[in-house]
Amino acid sequence: MAIRTLAGSRIRERRIAQGLRQADLAADVGISPSYLNLIEHNRRRIGGKLLQELALRLEVEPALLAEGAEQEVIARLGNVAERLGEEIGMAESTAFAGRFPGWANLMIRAGRRIDELERNVETLTDRLTHDPHLAATLHEVLSTVTSIRSTASILQDTREIEPEWRDRFHRNINEDAARLAERAQALVGFLDGAGDTQSEVGSPQEEVAGFLSAYGWHFPALEDGRAGAAESYLAGAAQLKSSSAQAIAAKYLACYAQDASDLPLEAFRTAIATHGAEPLKLAAAFDRDLASVMRRLATLPEHGFGLVICDASGTMLYRKPADGFSIPRFGAMCPLWPLFQALSRPMMPMSQRVAQPGRGGMSENIFETFAIAQAVLSTEYGHEPLLEATMLIAPMAGEASPQGARLIGASCRICPRTGCAARREPSIVSSRF
Structure with a gap:
């Protein structure tokens, strides 16, 4: 049986996992329960708009319903092989995932563990140097x-x-x-605790990072607009040990609540299904500023977008990691990031494909970045505006070509690139780190 013909079974599994009744799901997407029953038993083909609506209601990517998790496993196996410098064909990955699904998932988890350990080493090196x-x-x-x-x-x-x-x-x-x-x-x-964002840390910013990471940067109670939701999150936050961290987190949650009100979750996801995760098109659709749209995209867990925000001095105010994109927790960032270029061109939207060294420096991780610098406070006559730059980091598919991408690093201290005109200090990382 072809993979696509099993889409109904996946819809049924997802519905049951979420505790939804068949009649309720059918009503939500505008079809009869009997028709949904035929779909779930693979007696009716599904695609197009109905597939999009079911995926949206079940909070899952349409491709996972249409093609199944098998394709995702195969893609992740390819990413693991690429990061380790091995060339493995699609046919080999498909055969391995099909014959040994347990081992395939174990390989993926092992690859993630390697990435995690190498990130911890980078973080520890950064901390030893700058903290x-x-x-x-x-x-x-x-x-x-x-x-x-x-x-x-x-x-x-x-x-x-x-x-x-x-x-x-x-x-x-x-x-x-x-x-x-x-x-x-x-x-x-x-x-x-150097590699643990939720461990006891030495700065209010890290306390806030641990707090946000614990919730996955997504706060359902704020999405629903519940009264006192921000206060409830802050009251139960063991990570926020200092009053400074409490104040920073309160400011962030207030901004999150405002973005959720201006860009309601369901309407925003529907717009993404129509326009794609394209910040400029979404900003035009909702008549909102670009920075708020980028912040909103970074709160959606299904996309895995990263986000960094800095002030006019280049000091990092907020960082949400994207898989494969290295963001130092201490010290200066790479000056080649589009984030800093945006500061020199206020109010000009920027889009740039970038490439960072992969783990071990053996491959490139490709990302699409969107950046803008905007005034964040009302200004008085004769006073320069206070700028804040925001950059959204969108991971690209493993087959994305680095051609035309701008080569960037994380920070000079842990960047393996050679011959970079922007280098400020020698790197301690060799090509075989």
Whole structure:
């Protein structure tokens, strides 16, 4: 039986998984329950507008209903092979996924784990280089060691010493040793959590990143416009330990709620089905500014878009990762990002295909980026506007060609590219990292 003829079975499985009755789903898409029953038992072919409407109601990509998850597994196997520098044909991947589906999924999970571990190494390297909290902690550890050594030297080298002074030196050594043990333990915990966005971190921005990551950057209660939803999210947020982080998160949730009100979820998804995930067309359809449309696209979990926002100084204000696109958590970003070019051309929408080194530097990850710099505050006469640049990061299919893409990195410190005119410092990453 052809793969497409099983679309009805997939619709039925998805409906049952969501707890929907057949009659309710049929009413939602404007067909009779009996016709939907025929579709679910693969007695009627389905496609076009009805397939789009069913996929929208079941919150799934139409391709997954029409073609099944098998095609997605095959595509992901190809991505794993490409990242490891292996050339495996589509026929081989298809045969492997068909004969050994369990092993195929295990390979995909192993590839994700490799990516995760390499990202942790990059994050740790970035943190060792730039994090001021780590520098202060190391300084305190070294100062305490020096103090203990100095006191011990006095006791060792001074033959005649009064009992009162000897007791004082012993007390100082004991207190310094206790402080050293405490700071060393804190340092180990700090480094152990370097790759975990939800671990205890050293800045309000990272606390907010952990909070947003815990919810997948999507807040259903704000989508529904429930009263007091933002306060409820903040009240239960264990990641937001500081008042600064609470304030930043509250500002973000307020912006999210406004975007959800201006661009309602169902209407926005329907517009995407019509126009595609094209920010300019969506902005025109809803008569909204481009930055708010890009922020809205980044909240939809089914697309996997990344988003970065910076102020006029280039300081990162917000970062939502996209799979395969490396965004440093500390230090300066690559100056070649379209995000920073947008700052020099306020209110000019920019679209640029970019390529970042893949894991191991053995392939390129291709992305379509959309960027714009807009004024974020009302200005007074004679005053320059305050600008904020926003960049949406859209991963492209594995077969996307890097031809014509702009070559960019993450930051100079962990970028393996050679011969880059924008490089500020030598990279610690070799081509075989």
